[in-house]
Amino acid sequence: MAGVRVAVVTGGNKGLGLAIVRALCKQFQGDVYLTARNPKLGEEAVKSLNKEGLSPLFHQLDINDLTSIWVLRDFLKKKYGGLDVLVNNAGIAFKAADTTPFGTQAEVILKTNFFGTRDVCNELLPLIRPNEWSMCPVFSATHPFQSAAPNFRRNSAATRSQRTSW
Numbered sequence: 036m037a038g039v040r041v042a043v044v045t046g047g048n049k050g051l052g053l054a055i056v057r058a059l060c061k062q063f064q065g066d067v068y069l070t071a072r073n074p075k076l077g078e079e080a081v082k083s084l085n086k087e088g089l090s091p092l093f094h095q096l097d098i099n100d101l102t103s104i105w106v107l108r109d110f111l112k113k114k115y116g117g118l119d120v121l122v123n124n125a126g127i128a129f130k131a132a133d134t135t136p137f138g139t140q141a142e143v144i145l146k147t148n149f150f151g152t153r154d155v156c157n158e159l160l161p162l163i164r165p166n167e168w169s170m171c172p173v174f175s176a177t178h179p180f181q182s183a184a185p186n187f188r189r190n191s192a193a194t195r196s197q198r199t200s201w
């Protein structure tokens with residue numbers, strides 16, 4: 036599918052991720068992938084957007100599972116030859132009232148929000164095509180994380196100058 040642009044949203048089955056998929060379906064000119072770690076929840080979310088007249092596609096992605104990331108990476112490479120938009124939305128948080136010990140909370144949060152997101156970036160950012168959008172809301176555009184993904188730095192500059200040119 037050379038020439039078709041493609042966007043991927045992690046943790047797209049609910050919350051902000053679902054809202055971002057909805058917005059991309061309305062504004063992005065290309066295929067939009069709602070990804071979720073649980074295929075059932077992901078497919079249900081796709082159906083809910085179908086009822087709104089939107090047509091996201093689904094792909095499974097658990098950001099804590101390297102094999103799952105590799106499967107998505109290989110799929111994107113084979114089908115699209117790259118990636119145009121990556122929204123690193125998947126993440127977890129404990130409620131303020133949660134009594135889980137702080138150390139355990141920190142371990143669980145770091146596993147997904149830091150290491151999982153790092154693994155997604157390491158595997159998918161190299162696919163990002165130049166001069167297109169890439170989004171990493173979990174950390175800022177100046178975060179040293181970018182050193183693991185040379186394309187991201189270039190795309191960050193493009194992002195700032197092309198906000199209205201999807």
Ligand SMILES: NC(=O)c1ccc[n+]([C@@H]2O[C@H](COP(=O)([O-])OP(=O)(O)OC[C@H]3O[C@@H](n4cnc5c(N)ncnc54)[C@H](OP(=O)(O)O)[C@@H]3O)[C@@H](O)[C@H]2O)c1
Pocket residue numbers: 045046047048049050051052071072073076096097098099124125126127128147151
């Ligand atoms: N809402 C806020 O006020 C706020 C503030 C600051 C930052 N954030 C960040 O913004 C993001 C979205 O927030 P939200 O309020 O929409 O959260 P949410 O409703 O809890 O949704 C989080 C999404 O991430 C998914 N997820 C969790 N672990 C995953 C994994 N290992 N692999 C793939 N997906 C995974 C969840 O899937 P399941 O449904 O399977 O659990 C869910 O789809 C999160 O990263 C959050 O930390 C939110």
